[in-house]
Amino acid sequence: MIKHFTNILALAFVCSIILSSNVFYAQIDSNANKWFTNLEDALSEADRVYKLDLSGQGLKEIPAELSAFTNLEELRIMDNLISNVGTELSENTRLESLDLSGNQIESIDFNNLSENALNLRILNLRENSLERIDASINKLKFLSHVDLGANFIESIDQDILLKFLKVLVLDNNNLLDVPTMAINAPKLRTLNLSANRIEVFDVRVFPSLTALDLSDNPLLKFNITISKLEKLILDWVDFTNFELYPLPITMKILSLENCNLKAIPNFVYKMYKLEELSLMHNEITNLDERLVDCKNLNTLWIDGDKVEKSNLDSFNFEIK
Numbered sequence: 269m270i271k272h273f274t275n276i277l278a279l280a281f282v283c284s285i286i287l288s289s290n291v292f293y294a295q296i297d298s299n300a301n302k303w304f305t306n307l308e309d310a311l312s313e314a315d316r317v318y319k320l321d322l323s324g325q326g327l328k329e330i331p332a333e334l335s336a337f338t339n340l341e342e343l344r345i346m347d348n349l350i351s352n353v354g355t356e357l358s359e360n361t362r363l364e365s366l367d368l369s370g371n372q373i374e375s376i377d378f379n380n381l382s383e384n385a386l387n388l389r390i391l392n393l394r395e396n397s398l399e400r401i402d403a404s405i406n407k408l409k410f411l412s413h414v415d416l417g418a419n420f421i422e423s424i425d426q427d428i429l430l431k432f433l434k435v436l437v438l439d440n441n442n443l444l445d446v447p448t449m450a451i452n453a454p455k456l457r458t459l460n461l462s463a464n465r466i467e468v469f470d471v472r473v474f475p476s477l478t479a480l481d482l483s484d485n486p487l488l489k490f491n492i493t494i495s496k497l498e499k500l501i502l503d504w505v506d507f508t509n510f511e512l513y514p515l516p517i518t519m520k521i522l523s524l525e526n527c528n529l530k531a532i533p534n535f536v537y538k539m540y541k542l543e544e545l546s547l548m549h550n551e552i553t554n555l556d557e558r559l560v561d562c563k564n565l566n567t568l569w570i571d572g573d574k575v576e577k578s579n580l581d582s583f584n585f586e587i588k
Contacts, residue, residue, distance in 0.1 A: 323347050335359040346370045355380045369394035378404040394418050403427050424449050439463050446471050537561050548572045
């Protein structure tokens with residue numbers, strides 16, 4: 269009897285868990301993963317709109333109606349004709365991801381965003397007409413991914429501090445120096461500064477950086493001692509202008525395409541963790557046998573070089 273009663277209690281307990289689970293899942297809105305692309309349709313159930321995409325609709329300004337979407341989490345207004353960001357998003361306090369890429373925005377005051385904009389994690393302002401980023405971006409203190417590439421940015425305020433920033437994209441701008449916005453970010457893991465006007469890179473901080481792209485810059489001095497770096501891209505950097513110092517041996521991916529190299533730099537042979545090496549479109553004619561010391565190397569890219577085929581037979585990694 270006791271055993272039977274215990275079984276009944278156990279069954280009742282399991283049933284209560286199942287019922288509780290059903291109630292929990294019933295509370296999940298079926299619109300949670302739905303992307304709305306029509307503003308009028310979205311307004312008909314505004315409090316149940318979490319993802320809204322108004323891309324490519326010829327918009328000249330951010331619609332004032334967006335204030336109705338108080339539960340909005342992701343917003344895309346890409347590829348429109350927007351030139352100004354006012355206070356249209358001030359009511360969207362739950363916004364986590366904002367994509368305004370491909371517009372005509374010349375300047376932005378981040379104070380115009382919600383008074384409680386702390387939820388914003390992802391910000392994309394790529395392909396606009398921005399020339400400067402000011403310290404008002406500090407308002408968005410929990411940003412983790414920021415894309416400001418393909419603008420006309422010449423200056424970034426020095427007192428910007430984004431403690432949670434992990435990815436910063438600033439390619440194809442007019443920067444002359446490495447911005448302190450990047451240097452001051454303790455959790456920054458990926459930094460893209462390609463196609464700027466940077467001549468000197470001599471930064472020895474970046475405690476968390478693992479991926480760096482400095483390709484297509486007019487570098488005259490390059491010194492890097494980043495201890496955790498795993499990926500480095502230096503394509504289209506002319507190494508005839510200066511000596512390339514030894515790079516961190518921690519790296520797994522190294523790209524030195526179109527760099528006017530006549531031989532593989534000696535420090536490469538000491539990179540025991542190197543997995544992928546690209547030397548495409550240089551002036552290299554011979555592969556040194558010391559490459560076998562790179563025990564983890566599995567892919568070597570040499571397309572566009574004039575390496576003789578007979579020089580390739582002794583290597584067991586993939587050559588492309």
